[in-house]
Amino acid sequence: MSTTFLLKRLGFAAKEQALEAYEQAGLHPYHHAVLAVLDEGSRETQGAIADSLGYDRGQLVGLLDELEERGLVERQRDPADRRRQSVRITQDGKRALAKLRALALQLEDDFLGRLDKDRRALLRELLRELASEHIPHCAFQQQSAAVAADG
């Protein structure tokens, strides 16, 4: 059983577990990422959000529609340039984001389950080493909204 095989399967398992948990919360990891971006800089244009997450602009429209329906974000035309929408997170959105962040931590802790603290640190270090080689801009990247919730 090769290491890359284990990586693929474990990554897939982690993703599945996350999707299921987010679905029970009525949202998708994509929503988490969008809320996290909006929570960093309070007002953003849709193009800026999409770019910072690496999402397609068309994809973002639907995500924002769903977040707006739930009252987690608000959209407003920019008076200075009426093509632009100003998007901001609401108070309900902030509360939802806090819950999603707790959920993500819980998922992480559950997934690493039987590994003790030292072994978790070891695993993380090894994966970061691989990531620095295989995941562009991952080595020096700060914990940002973009990676708080993945997809």
Next chain:
Amino acid sequence: MSTTFLLKRLGFAAKEQALEAYEQAGLHPYHHAVLAVLDEGSRETQGAIADSLGYDRGQLVGLLDELEERGLVERQRDPADRRRQSVRITQDGKRALAKLRALALQLEDDFLGRLDKDRRALLRELLRELASEHIPHCAFQQQSAAVAADG
């Protein structure tokens, strides 16, 4: 940057790299898996192959069509039960399988690139520990055709 995030991204990267390399070889990891199963037990029925790999039977038909076009497998009606097809790997199929196995080893080695031998062993052990919890029947499973090439 969470550990599960790194797992997801690295698993995805490993999969992408593998797909690209297999594509250049004119085949898919699925083909590798099928050939590996056929190489274990020389004659198999399509249902048995599909079941041992966890593939859908409809999915397998197309894979075998492609392998047969390339002369890597042969199908033959079972005279005793004309509903069944006997599938066997050809000499060309065995040669192709050897190449795919070498390719998989190469991909693994490339992916783990800068990790030395001890760190590779350590990573593998940690991943196996996680796998025993999250990937059913993975802990006690021998290296089998089913996992030689993944999907």
Next chain:
DNA sequence: TATTGTTATACTCTATAACTATA
């Protein structure tokens, strides 16, 4: 003409469901 957001289209993967031929 170029850009922002939006909508529509198409393509990949996969899962499911008919269909045929044999039993």
Next chain:
DNA sequence: TATAGTTATAGAGTATAACAATA
């Protein structure tokens, strides 16, 4: 009727391309 293989259909997910409003 039940099964093995085959074919067709439908769904999720995503990428691409057209579109309307504004600059």
